[in-house]
Amino acid sequence: MKNKVILISVDGMRPDGFLGCEHPFTKRMLKEFSYTLTGCSMKPSVTLPCHTSIFYGVPPARHGIVTNAYVPPVRPIKGIAERLADAGKMNAAFYNWEPMRHVWSSDTMAYTVFIHAYAEENTDLILTERTIEFLQNKEPDFVYLYMVETDEKGGHDNGWMSNAYLNRVFNAISCVEKIFNTAAQKYNIIVTADHGGHERMHGTDCPEDMTIPMFFWGDGFEGGKDLGKISLLDIAPTILACMDMPPSAEWEGNSLIKK
Numbered sequence: 721m722k723n724k725v726i727l728i729s730v731d732g733m734r735p736d737g738f739l740g741c742e743h744p745f746t747k748r749m750l751k752e753f754s755y756t757l758t759g760c761s762m763k764p765s766v767t768l769p770c771h772t773s774i775f776y777g778v779p780p781a782r783h784g785i786v787t788n789a790y791v792p793p794v795r796p797i798k799g800i801a802e803r804l805a806d807a808g809k810m811n812a813a814f815y816n817w818e819p820m821r822h823v824w825s826s827d828t829m830a831y832t833v834f835i836h837a838y839a840e841e842n843t844d845l846i847l848t849e850r851t852i853e854f855l856q857n858k859e860p861d862f863v864y865l866y867m868v869e870t871d872e873k874g875g876h877d878n879g880w881m882s883n884a885y886l887n888r889v890f891n892a893i894s895c896v897e898k899i900f901n902t903a904a905q906k907y908n909i910i911v912t913a914d915h916g917g918h919e920r921m922h923g924t925d926c927p928e929d930m931t932i933p934m935f936f937w938g939d940g941f942e943g944g945k946d947l948g949k950i951s952l953l954d955i956a957p958t959i960l961a962c963m964d965m966p967p968s969a970e971w972e973g974n975s976l977i978k979k
């Protein structure tokens with residue numbers, strides 16, 4: 721069994737954006753990964769609250785991050801990075817939105833790369849290339865790749881489901897394909913969105929904001945299986961299960977790995 725994990729977050733990718741970008745690799749993901757096109761985001765459907773839920777396994781009402789402004793937790797929980805670091809695993813993160821650094825304690829990531837999304841034209845691709853280089857050189861246990869351009873340069877700048885948005889989603893899926901081609905033999909690979917979007921915004925409870933696609937590759941995930949109404953809370957227990965580790969007691973989701 722592969723027991724290393726890559727988590728890729730494509731910010732603001734709607735299920736119909738995933739399908740509508742018409743990247744050829746999407747067909748392969750639907751056939752070879754377990755997946756859902758009806759997954760659930762968190763309320764509020766906002767980036768930092770949603771990613772805090774991905775990493776800490778509880779909804780915003782519990783972890784207390786309800787906007788993109790970070791506040792220290794009143795009742796701290798151990799999240800993915802803390803649990804893996806405690807177990808002696810090597811974690812690495814590659815991201816292009818600065819507040820993302822708040823979803824792990826700084827001493828739990830052995831290696832981080834941050835590039836501001838507007839510093840270069842295609843930072844999603846630059847980060848992907850840096851991730852691949854690191855995977856090949858260091859073979860870390862857990863790698864987090866976060867791509868914001870679908871949301872910032874696609875949805876917010878041009879509108880969800882606009883051609884510019886779909887082009888950004890296409891580019892992000894190209895990045896996913898590059899990671900897959902490099903790492904599929906040795907790693908479980910999880911691809912998720914955090915929330916969707918409508919017009920030029922997100923954050924509401926409407927279905928366009930709340931419904932997300934999620935994908936799971938590895939020995940414990942059946943190809944082509946529709947996982948239905950899973951949520952962001954299921955990611956943390958699933959990652960720990962991939963590494964044969966139990967979830968933290970506070971986590972509210974379930975492992976999606978088949979026994």
Ligand SMILES: [Zn+2]
Nearest residue numbers: 731732767914
């Ligand atoms: Zn987001």
